Amino acid sequence: MAKKHIIGIDLGGTNLKIALLDRSCRIIHKHTQPTDILASKEMLITAIADAITRILSLYNLTRSGIMGVGLGLPGPIDFDRGIVHFFPNIPGWKDVPLQKILEKRTAIPVAVDNDANVMALAEFTLGAAKGARNAVCLTLGTGVGGGLILDGRLFRGSSYAAGEIGHIPVNEKGPACNCGGIACLESYIGNRRIAQKVKAVFGKDIPLEEVSAMAHRGNRKALAIWESVAVHLGVGLTAVVNLLNPDCIVIGGGVAGAGSILFNKVTETILLRAMLVHARTVRVVKAKLGNDAGMIGAGLLVKEKRR
Ligand SMILES: [Zn+2]
Numbered sequence: 453m454a455k456k457h458i459i460g461i462d463l464g465g466t467n468l469k470i471a472l473l474d475r476s477c478r479i480i481h482k483h484t485q486p487t488d489i490l491a492s493k494e495m496l497i498t499a500i501a502d503a504i505t506r507i508l509s510l511y512n513l514t515r516s517g518i519m520g521v522g523l524g525l526p527g528p529i530d531f532d533r534g535i536v537h538f539f540p541n542i543p544g545w546k547d548v549p550l551q552k553i554l555e556k557r558t559a560i561p562v563a564v565d566n567d568a569n570v571m572a573l574a575e576f577t578l579g580a581a582k583g584a585r586n587a588v589c590l591t592l593g594t595g596v597g598g599g600l601i602l603d604g605r606l607f608r609g610s611s612y613a614a615g616e617i618g619h620i621p622v623n624e625k626g627p628a629c630n631c632g633g634i635a636c637l638e639s640y641i642g643n644r645r646i647a648q649k650v651k652a653v654f655g656k657d658i659p660l661e662e663v664s665a666m667a668h669r670g671n672r673k674a675l676a677i678w679e680s681v682a683v684h685l686g687v688g689l690t691a692v693v694n695l696l697n698p699d700c701i702v703i704g705g706g707v708a709g710a711g712s713i714l715f716n717k718v719t720e721t722i723l724l725r726a727m728l729v730h731a732r733t734v735r736v737v738k739a740k741l742g743n744d745a746g747m748i749g750a751g752l753l754v755k756e757k758r759r
Pocket residue numbers: 618619629630631632633634636638
């Protein structure tokens with residue numbers, strides 16, 4: 453029987469999103485469930501396996517009709533061996549052979565990779581970087597994740613850890629980062645840092661969506677906050693642009709919601725700072741697939757692994 457379906461799973465720090473996809477990785481059905489209530493690694497693995505079983509029975513599908521299950525995961529992964537090294541925001545995981553464990557429990561082929569790579573696969577194949585040859589995909593949130601498409605393929609690096617754009621140092625000295633580095637881009641433009649700035653400027657906590665809305669209404673203080681985020685990001689991306697000469701940079705994640713205020717200044721900074729040939733080649737665009745990118749990309753991972 454032809455394998456007509458793929459299952460794509462996007463695991464975050466607090467939620468598990470699961471989708472039944474067709475062969476082209478279009479979403480047929482999706483479901484989100486909280487995971488922060490699960491106390492242990494075992495409980496989380498069981499929740500993943502149960503979610504797979506549920507979606508199969510919902511559509512009356514057999515395991516043999518599924519091409520594979522792909523998972524996008526919030527931490528460093530050994531793609532070829534299917535091992536989770538650790539999760540920065542979920543305790544209890546150390547060098548867990550998740551691919552093997554899930555294959556044993558579900559009797560379906562499994563592919564795992566980190567969430568930024570999965571997002572890059574999705575935006576490159578079906579989203580904002582479609583048609584690009586060399587694309588850099590970023591997610592801006594609590595952290596700054598990155599995935600690289602080089603010569604039309606996802607580039608993983610020697611230990612599957614390439615693309616950590618958030619941990620490019622943008623200064624010689626500066627704040628210490630969780631990764632062990634100093635003055636990483638993420639320390640300047642991660643959600644928490646922006647929220648701190650907002651509090652320092654306005655004297656109270658204001659949600660970042662509201663700060664974006666204020667900036668779009670012309671509030672000068674709010675505009676200045678987004679401009680400084682955009683300049684830091686533009687400087688970090690200038691390093692990437694000069695190094696890789698991409699034709700497309702895709703930016704997604706919560707912070708990208710600031711929209712034109714952010715994108716215009718990022719583009720302007722790259723045009724100003726990058727080398728001429730590089731600068732005139734690259735376009736900076738907003739991610740297209742939003743919250744579905746993780747599930748779709750996880751599905752594409754299955755197809756990539758089978759090749
Ligand atoms: Zn860092």
